Amino acid sequence: MSRIDETKEFIPVRIAVLTVSDSRTIDDDRSGQTLADRITGAGHVLAARAILPDERAQIAEQLREWCADPEIDVVISTGGTGLTGRDVTVEAHRDVYEKEIEAFGTVFTMVSMAKIGTSAVQSRATGGVAHGTYLFALPGSPGACKDAWDEILAPQFDYRHRPCNFVEIFPRLDEHRRRK
Template sequence: MSRIDETMEFIPVRIAVLTVSDTRSLAEDRSGDTLAGRIAAAGHILAARAMLPDERGEIADQLRAWCGDPAIDVVITTGGTGLTGRDVTVEAHRDVYEKEMDAFGTVFTIVSLKKIGTSAVQSRACAGVAQGTYLFALPGSPGACKDAWDEILAPQLDYRHRPCNFVEIFPRLDEHQRRK
């Protein structure tokens, strides 16, 4: 069973949050606020925050820019993971991924199933890695952001989490690019 090893030192992670919405502004961004609050409360650093419309190219460009920024370790997007015609965040993420974390969507669905029942099938939450940066695409509801953070991301972004976590393998995410 997973646990936090209190004998180890906490390592803060630098996280960027991107909200994807055609209808909200930053002032009305409850999902982004939920993530920003949880990031700070956990002791991590909110490295950047932005909002973009549901435009695949713009989303992918922002993801690539943040992946290329050495001051950002993780990118979390919220919004655009549903089934409607304007929901293109998942496609934008997949345009950027070098590797996809298939199990993230599965685990998110399990967490959601306990909270919202079979409505969980309507989410296409996903995750991957690009340029040594983790990318997570979450639904646009504050509840979904809370559940994903509390149940998956908070433990996995804590270096003290055992038996393993995302932080301890940061140095190896881009090792294929360093080989000669």
């Protein structure tokens, strides 16, 4: 199973948080705050934070802007992953992805099943990579954000995590752009 290799040094990752909601403000954004607290509590850098309405084009544009920012390594969004008509975050993410991390949604569903049973099928959590930046779309509940961070993202964004982690492959995420 996985473990932390204490002989390796922790490497902080720069993470942006995007809350997708038609009604939340920074003052009542519990899911975004949950992520922000966990990110900084783990020793990473909260590189940016924003709230946008459930508008596909706006979400995709924000993701692209953050992917182009060399001070941001990861973008985690919360909200808009459900099944209703206004839930367009997954589509916006997929508009930006160069590669989807299919197993992220599967593993998130497994984690959710242990907590909320078959209600887990109503989430479309997703992950991908674009322009050397990791992108993850999580449901808009604080519980889902805690589960995704604690069970999946925190270990994967810890360079010391073995047998492998997302941090160690950062330099190779955009290697196809450097080939001549």
